[in-house]
Amino acid sequence: MTFTSPTDARVQQHIAAHRERPGALLPLLHALQDDFGFIPESALAPIAGALSQTVAEVAGVVSFYHHFRRTPPGDAVLQLCRAEACQAAGARALEAHVKQRLGVDYHQTSADGAVTLEPVYCLGNCACGPSVRIGDRVYGRVSPERADQLLDDLQTQVVEVRG
Amino acid sequence: MMSGKAMTRIYVPSETTALSLGADEIASDISAVLASLEQPPELVRNGSRGLFWLEPMIEVETGAGRIAYGPVTPEDLPGLLEAGLLEGAQDHPLCLGPTEEIPYLAQQQRLTFSRIGVADPLSLSAYEAGGGFAGLRRAVALSPQAIVQQVTESGLRGRGGAAFPTGIKWQTVLDAGAGQKYIVCNADEGDSGTFADRLVMECDPYLLIEGMVIAGLAVGATEGYIYLRSEYPLALHRLNAAIERAVEAGYLGADVCGSGRAFALEVRLGAGAYICGEETALLDSLEGKRGMVRVKPPLPAIEGFLGRPTVVNNVLSLAAVPYILERGPEAYAACGQGRSRGTLTAQLAGNVERGGLVELAFGVTLRQLIEDFGGGTLSGRPLKAVQVGGPLGAYLPESLWDTPLDYEAFAEVGAMLGHGGVVLFDDSVDMGEQARFAMEFCAVESCGKCTPCRIGSTRGVEVIDRIRAGESPEANLELLEDLCTTMIDGSLCAMGGMTPFPVQSVTRHFADDLAPGAARRD
Numbered sequence: 086m087t088f089t090s091p092t093d094a095r096v097q098q099h100i101a102a103h104r105e106r107p108g109a110l111l112p113l114l115h116a117l118q119d120d121f122g123f124i125p126e127s128a129l130a131p132i133a134g135a136l137s138q139t140v141a142e143v144a145g146v147v148s149f150y151h152h153f154r155r156t157p158p159g160d161a162v163l164q165l166c167r168a169e170a171c172q173a174a175g176a177r178a179l180e181a182h183v184k185q186r187l188g189v190d191y192h193q194t195s196a197d198g199a200v201t202l203e204p205v206y207c208l209g210n211c212a213c214g215p216s217v218r219i220g221d222r223v224y225g226r227v228s229p230e231r232a233d234q235l236l237d238d239l240q241t242q243v244v245e246v247r248g
Numbered sequence: 249m250m251s252g253k254a255m256t257r258i259y260v261p262s263e264t265t266a267l268s269l270g271a272d273e274i275a276s277d278i279s280a281v282l283a284s285l286e287q288p289p290e291l292v293r294n295g296s297r298g299l300f301w302l303e304p305m306i307e308v309e310t311g312a313g314r315i316a317y318g319p320v321t322p323e324d325l326p327g328l329l330e331a332g333l334l335e336g337a338q339d340h341p342l343c344l345g346p347t348e349e350i351p352y353l354a355q356q357q358r359l360t361f362s363r364i365g366v367a368d369p370l371s372l373s374a375y376e377a378g379g380g381f382a383g384l385r386r387a388v389a390l391s392p393q394a395i396v397q398q399v400t401e402s403g404l405r406g407r408g409g410a411a412f413p414t415g416i417k418w419q420t421v422l423d424a425g426a427g428q429k430y431i432v433c434n435a436d437e438g439d440s441g442t443f444a445d446r447l448v449m450e451c452d453p454y455l456l457i458e459g460m461v462i463a464g465l466a467v468g469a470t471e472g473y474i475y476l477r478s479e480y481p482l483a484l485h486r487l488n489a490a491i492e493r494a495v496e497a498g499y500l501g502a503d504v505c506g507s508g509r510a511f512a513l514e515v516r517l518g519a520g521a522y523i524c525g526e527e528t529a530l531l532d533s534l535e536g537k538r539g540m541v542r543v544k545p546p547l548p549a550i551e552g553f554l555g556r557p558t559v560v561n562n563v564l565s566l567a568a569v570p571y572i573l574e575r576g577p578e579a580y581a582a583c584g585q586g587r588s589r590g591t592l593t594a595q596l597a598g599n600v601e602r603g604g605l606v607e608l609a610f611g612v613t614l615r616q617l618i619e620d621f622g623g624g625t626l627s628g629r630p631l632k633a634v635q636v637g638g639p640l641g642a643y644l645p646e647s648l649w650d651t652p653l654d655y656e657a658f659a660e661v662g663a664m665l666g667h668g669g670v671v672l673f674d675d676s677v678d679m680g681e682q683a684r685f686a687m688e689f690c691a692v693e694s695c696g697k698c699t700p701c702r703i704g705s706t707r708g709v710e711v712i713d714r715i716r717a718g719e720s721p722e723a724n725l726e727l728l729e730d731l732c733t734t735m736i737d738g739s740l741c742a743m744g745g746m747t748p749f750p751v752q753s754v755t756r757h758f759a760d761d762l763a764p765g766a767a768r769r770d
């Protein structure tokens with residue numbers, strides 16, 4: 086995944102594109118996170134100004150929603166489904182395996198910067214769990230071995246890009 | 249056996265579960281093969297039939313109808329081709345025979361899902377050919393009151409969980425006078441074990457659009473929003489593409505089907521908050537705020553989005569409407585039993601041999617569903633518990649599996665059908681862990697407005713941990729029971745008010761698993 090570095094000008098572009106819509110804040114935050122990978126602190130004041138809200142109000146909305154990140158993620162975000170149907174199909178073992186392999190807990194990024202691990206509560210793939218999502222792709226029946234393959238791909242990509 | 253006519257089309261689903269199991273890889277392998285043929289059949293990316301254990305399921309159109317194969321892996325393809333896949337040959341072990349005759353599908357009563365997986369989801373001509381927009385055309389010729397009347401007479405009750413009569417809700421909004429009104433589709437589908445809304449949106453998006461336009465005509469609303477969970481990227485893409493085409497074709501926009509009436513539709517994304525499935529929290533979220541549950545009254549039907557009268561309906565409620573308008577309310581009400589009319593869309597998930605979507609008239613028992621359709625556990629181990637109705641639903645032991653699937657019968661045994669999710673657990677499950685998770689989930693997802701929900705759930709996790717660690721288990725079990733009562737009595741919405749149900753179902757039916765040391769058995 087490639088994200089853009091946040092700049093004031095770019096933040097302003099997004100604000101201009103969304104500010105007139107009813108209930109503009111969520112679509113605007115989505116646009117920022119899709120572009121930058123997270124919601125930069127520096128964007129809060131200009132958003133608040135444009136939408137006639139306080140910075141605290143905007144920050145309160147950002148922190149309310151699990152989807153929005155306040156810090157930059159790794160090169161890829163792996164969301165692992167923790168919900169009941171996936172638990173029934175082995176998600177707890179998968180979760181332990183992935184955490185151990187990456188050396189991280191949820192909301193953390195592996196030391197090589199390749200993968201940020203996040204929990205998710207259902208991807209709608211509940212008949213074929215355990216499920217994970219990487220970018221906009223969902224993977225089903227993910228065994229620990231299959232997770233290793235997926236992680237190998239993500240982690241070698243980093244070496245290629247950076248090497 | 250060779251069929252007379254040459255095959256004209258080959259179908260490979262493009263739907264989240266099929267894709268999660270490699271459907272794209274299969275499609276690209278097949279198109280490479282087709283490229284080398286002189287008169288290649290057309291490769292169609294259809295939706296899924298919802299027979300998920302057979303995905304990726306390829307279908308081949310022959311003179312004798314569509315023949316299915318599945319589950320297909322890229323490794324199976326060469327063998328399948330050699331065995332005559334492109335001619336619809338039926339002697340390969342992965343051949344399932346004619347699609348419509350697969351028992352899992354043939355034994356269902358698909359009203360809402362009649363078109364699911366049949367064609368390219370974005371093909372307007374296929375939707376129309378399958379009877380699509382016939383309900384809307386009828387609605388255009390009716391008065392708003394007559395449309396509402398038909399929905400009321402059908403007996404349709406909301407499919408989002410609360411089972412409130414849809415016609416009564418629409419009547420309230422219709423009666424709310426003139427001025428701006430809204431139709432909001434609740435596509436937050438947060439319950440684990442559910443995917444029926446997603447299937448509609450990914451595989452038959454015009455059905456939802458049609459239902460929403462009819463709702464708009466019925467109550468006098470000119471704008472609609474689909475509040476879609478951010479966990480469904482493919483549905484977002486499909487809905488946006490479908491809306492664009494529906495506008496071009498005149499089904500949406502300033503002049504719906506030449507009626508002179510307008511209806512505009514927009515998709516808005518949620519942001520990973522379970523509570524935003526609750527209708528008032530959803531409306532706050534749609535307004536760009538934190539998703540906090542509002543005190544009712546006022547009902548959204550009176551003061552909803554931006555303070556205006558608003559219909560909030562689940563995807564499946566809205567998707568049931570075109571059938572009712574097309575075939576008449578009696579046809580819909582003819583299915584079902586008691587006060588549960590029409591069809592129930594059950595979704596079989598978790599540790600299940602044959603997971604997928606099962607649309608049936610209300611009234612079959614849970615056991616018929618999990619055994620006849622589900623085929624028991626995928627692991628082959630004994631089935632131990634079934635959670636019905638999502639994370640706020642009770643875990644049911646075998647003694648309750650003969651309960652008929654209808655709203656009232658489930659309420660009688662302290663359970664709920666909710667959105668129809670049915671999650672199977674085999675005997676390796678640690679039910680103490682499941683009780684703990686119910687509390688943990690509530691702590692993570694609470695909107696924070698009421699203390700019993702916000703603080704009680706965190707305390708609940710701690711108390712369950714202490715019970716499991718063997719710290720004064722009896723006193724702590726009593727404390728847990730008190731906590732549950734406080735949450736049930738002191739919560740504004742079902743998040744805090746029903747989280748105790750799965751917990752209490754564990755203390756009542758699976759008490760052994762909560763005993764000290766149970767966690768370390770095995």
Ligand SMILES: Cc1cc2nc3c(=O)[nH]c(=O)nc-3n(C[C@H](O)[C@H](O)[C@H](O)COP(=O)(O)O)c2cc1C
Pocket residue numbers: 405406407408409410411412414434435436437438439522523524525526527528560561562563565566741742743
């Ligand atoms: C915690 C909570 C979560 C809910 N989640 C959903 C959901 O994801 N989808 C849904 O349609 N209804 C959900 N509901 C029910 C809605 O509040 C509301 O009843 C429904 O949208 C009304 O539409 P219907 O009458 O068509 O079912 C939820 C309710 C609660 C209390």
Ligand code: SF4
Pocket residue numbers: 523541693694695696697698699701702739740741742743744745
């Ligand atoms: S019960 Fe929980 S989720 Fe519902 S309103 Fe109260 S705090 Fe919010």
Ligand code: FES
Pocket residue numbers: 166167168169170171172206207208209210211214216440441442
């Ligand atoms: S529970 Fe994991 S995808 Fe639904």
